[in-house]
Amino acid sequence: MVLLVAVWTLGSGLRLGGWWPTASTPAVAAEATAAQAVVTNPDGSQTITIQARTTSYTPAAITATAGVPTALVVATSNTDGCIRAFVIADLGIQKILPTTGKTTIDLGNHKPGRLDYTCGWACTPARSPSSSPPSRVPGPPPPGDDLVTTRMEFAVTGMHCNSCGLLIDDEIEELPGVTSSTTDVRKERAVVELTDTIPAERIVAAIAEAGYSGTPPA
Known part of the structure; x- marks a missing residue:
């Protein structure tokens, strides 16, 4: 059978x-x-x-x-x-x-x-005109309405698709004091919003942890 x-x-x-x-x-x-x-x-x-x-x-x-x-x-x-x-x-x-x-x-x-x-x-190829980055689930808003944030911008190399940006943002947003990270693959930069003073080297290290190279602001 x-x-x-x-x-x-x-x-x-x-x-x-x-x-x-x-x-x-x-x-x-x-x-x-x-x-x-x-x-x-x-x-x-x-x-x-x-x-x-x-x-x-x-x-x-x-x-x-x-x-x-x-x-x-x-x-x-x-x-x-x-x-x-x-x-x-x-x-x-x-x-x-x-x-x-x-x-x-x-x-x-x-x-x-x-x-x-x-x-x-x-x-999700980064340079396809019809492609768009996969959606991220926003985290909870930071406590307090009068929270002051600062912005740092990093040059990032080694990316070739939208998912590369997601990986970088995921690593950076794990750092205490980071409220958000937005990485633009085409412009090769990551914009990081902070509520605490964080050495730029720590953010560069987070970018490296994701497998890419980051350069701190001049």
């Missing part, structure tokens, strides 16, 4: 679309096998784990059972650049991955078919 199980494919739009990040090759993506990436849990649900490295996602194509509750775990380890902007466009999902850690995404009970994931570079 042959048991037929409906399946669906989770694949990297980078590889399946014929696009490979710098220094990446099919051999790199093959390091993690698709079979090892899917685990069936005791409750019948399944967990898919992929590795997000600075140059690629691995595995690049995974086959999973359809109609089963599915969690996707994206693991990072000293990962830099746009790979950290993880996008599943068909589900409206965009996550900024930590440099090192694990991010769990609920995919629900996916029907048979195909679901692609990409990095922000493949999804």
